[in-house]
Amino acid sequence: MLRQLSLAVGVLVLAATVVAADRPQGDSGPGAWRSPTDSPLRPVGPISGGDTPARPDRRASGPGEVAPNAVGGSLGLPNDAGQVWRDYDISSYTARVTTTKRPEQAIIDWILLETGYEAWHAEPLGILSAGPRTLRVYHTPQMQRVVADVVERFTSSEAATYTFATRMVSVDSPSWRTGVQRLLRSVPVRTSGINAWVLAKEDAAVLMGELRRRSDFREHNSPYLMVNNGQSSLISTMHGRSYVREVTPRPNLPAGFEPVTAQIDEGFALDFSPLLSADRRMIDATIKCEINQVEKMNQVVVEIPSQMSARQRTEIDVPQMTHFRFHERFRWPVDQVLVIGLGVVALPIPVNNASLLPGVPLPMGGSPARADLLVFVDCKGRTSPAAAIPPAGRNSPANRAGY
Numbered sequence: 031m032l033r034q035l036s037l038a039v040g041v042l043v044l045a046a047t048v049v050a051a052d053r054p055q056g057d058s059g060p061g062a063w064r065s066p067t068d069s070p071l072r073p074v075g076p077i078s079g080g081d082t083p084a085r086p087d088r089r090a091s092g093p094g095e096v097a098p099n100a101v102g103g104s105l106g107l108p109n110d111a112g113q114v115w116r117d118y119d120i121s122s123y124t125a126r127v128t129t130t131k132r133p134e135q136a137i138i139d140w141i142l143l144e145t146g147y148e149a150w151h152a153e154p155l156g157i158l159s160a161g162p163r164t165l166r167v168y169h170t171p172q173m174q175r176v177v178a179d180v181v182e183r184f185t186s187s188e189a190a191t192y193t194f195a196t197r198m199v200s201v202d203s204p205s206w207r208t209g210v211q212r213l214l215r216s217v218p219v220r221t222s223g224i225n226a227w228v229l230a231k232e233d234a235a236v237l238m239g240e241l242r243r244r245s246d247f248r249e250h251n252s253p254y255l256m257v258n259n260g261q262s263s264l265i266s267t268m269h270g271r272s273y274v275r276e277v278t279p280r281p282n283l284p285a286g287f288e289p290v291t292a293q294i295d296e297g298f299a300l301d302f303s304p305l306l307s308a309d310r311r312m313i314d315a316t317i318k319c320e321i322n323q324v325e326k327m328n329q330v331v332v333e334i335p336s337q338m339s340a341r342q343r344t345e346i347d348v349p350q351m352t353h354f355r356f357h358e359r360f361r362w363p364v365d366q367v368l369v370i371g372l373g374v375v376a377l378p379i380p381v382n383n384a385s386l387l388p389g390v391p392l393p394m395g396g397s398p399a400r401a402d403l404l405v406f407v408d409c410k411g412r413t414s415p416a417a418a419i420p421p422a423g424r425n426s427p428a429n430r431a432g433y
Contacts, residue, residue: 111154111170118165118177123184127258134160136260140305141180143316143359145173179308186308187259193410194255194304196265197238200377200401202246210237214369221358225371234367234406241404248401250298256413260305268297273327273347277334286336287344294349296322300405306364313409314361315368321354323376323399352376364409372403 107113120137127133138160142150149169150156157168167177207214213236214227229237241247257263275292301318328348336342354375362368377399 107157107168108155113154113156113169114171114174115166115168116174116177118167118181119163120160120165120181120185121163123187123260124162127261129258129261133258133261134162134165136262136303137165137181137184139303140184140260141177144180145176149173182308183305184260187306187310191256191258191413192304192306193413194257194263194302195252195406195408195410196255196300196302197252197406198250198265198298198300198403199238199241199406200248200250200403201241201244202401204374204402206241206244206402210240213237217360217362217368219358221356223373224356224358225373226358226360227369227371228362229367229369231365231367231408234369234408237369238406246401254410255302257302257304260303262301262303264299264301266297266299268295268299268322270294271296271324273349274345276346277332277344279334279336281337286338286342287334289344289346294322294324294351296324302407304409311364312361313364313368314359315407316357316359317370317405317407319354319356319372319405321352321376323352325350325352368407370405370407372405374400374402377401377403 107115120134123137124133130136138158141158150158154170155168156173157166159166165177165181167174169177213229213233215229217226217228219226251265251267253265255263255265270293272291272293274289276290277287278290280286280288299318299320302315303317304313304315306313326349328350329345330348331343331345333341333343354372356372358370360368360370
């Protein structure tokens, strides 16, 4: 009897297990089957109103195209101003730029320049993030259109390399403007004391010819820059100049002190970052200029007592410097030349009796060199892979033919 009862119970348990395994997963009720990964905090199926949880669409888009993504509110982000999430495929640009480890940073920089930094750090909420292949943006539809325009300017050229001729020249007297005023067409500049003009290439050649006839004309450099669209190129003559900044007592040394040296960067630096419009007719460029000049080193005698002498003295240096800083954005047609007049400023290289060489002081009675400094910027066009860049020397055939 006991054996038969045990057999019957076993059959009932086996039948109940089979029925539970066959129950559909969507069934509700106390006997509904649950997998170990199910969680009561995770929605299963439609949420209220019949909408499914929205997630960003990660489907790849073409160069500069916007992938159709979800409205921000469904991502759990505030969207009081109607913000939306968009992904931009930038791989066609970043894959071709080999001059920097993070080419996508240039896209971020230009978006911030176009929209303003405050647009991403104030209301409404905005998100801007870039990786090697994708730019992710969360903002209003109006801002998304601005971002899409910037992205298109990068991806439409696929990081093509363009050649720019930049010339830095100086004239001791600003009176050079007298005979060439008819050629100059001014463009707006926000920095005080700075002038800028846009000239046809033929007029720029005439202007350079007139300047070269002057006895006070100097050409400081004439490099050809190969720049990826949107990236930066730096021209620099900066060099370090050492000086004794202070002295530190050191009783264990024979002199009783140790001089503490420092270094000043002296010279000229120009940072140039161009971005062409999508139709390749206009150039947007940011230009940063920095000039540091040590006018003289003032020697100061300081007392530094030691065990050998209570009235021991030594000299330290106090630099007298001139700093010039300039940062502007310009926009001009590709087939024209931009000329920037920096005003009468400290010269970036040694001229006549003035010296910017480390350790070489100005002659007795000398004064720091000053001159009217001009920068010429000309786009020479797209560079083919096999194209050779003309030499930068002043007497090269390429330079003699143009301005």
